[in-house]
Amino acid sequence: MTAPNLFLIYVTDVPRATAFYSNLFGIEPVMLTPRYVPFEAAPGVLFALWSGRSDTVTPQVPRTSEVGLMTKQPVDELFAQWVAKGVTVAEEPHDEVFGRTFVVTDPDGNLIRVSPFD
Missing domain, CATH: 3.30.720.120 (Signal recognition particle alu RNA binding heterodimer, srp9/1)
Known part of the structure; x- marks a missing residue:
C-alpha cells in the first residue's frame, strides 16, 4: 500500500x-x-x-487545517524565533502527553502545531 x-x-x-x-x-x-x-x-x-x-474561492468559506511540525530544536526556542517573525499565537508553549508544544496560525486561520519528534 x-x-x-x-x-x-x-x-x-x-x-x-x-x-x-x-x-x-x-x-x-x-x-x-x-x-x-x-x-x-x-x-x-x-x-x-x-x-x-x-469559482469557489471566497473569504467567507472557512478554511481550517492543522499542520504538524515535529522538531529536534527545543520547542520554546523555535517558538521565540517564530514570535519574532510576527506569527499569530493560538496556544503558548505548554506540556502535553506527547511533549512540549505550541500552536500558531497562518493568515487563513489554519493551525500549525509544533512538537518534539515522537
Whole structure:
C-alpha cells in the first residue's frame, strides 16, 4: 500500500500564504501557479497550498487545517524565533502527553502545531 504523499492546506490568498510559509519554514516552493503551490517536505512528499476551484474561492468559506511540525530544536526556542517573525499565537508553549508544544496560525486561520519528534 502506498503512504500518503500530498498534504493540502486550503487558503484564500495563495501568494500571501506562499510568502508566509516560505518565510516561516525557510523553504521555497517547487513551482508556482495561481491557485496551487507545492513545497517538498521530504523526498517524494509534498505540502501544498490550494485555493480550490477559482469559482469557489471566497473569504467567507472557512478554511481550517492543522499542520504538524515535529522538531529536534527545543520547542520554546523555535517558538521565540517564530514570535519574532510576527506569527499569530493560538496556544503558548505548554506540556502535553506527547511533549512540549505550541500552536500558531497562518493568515487563513489554519493551525500549525509544533512538537518534539515522537
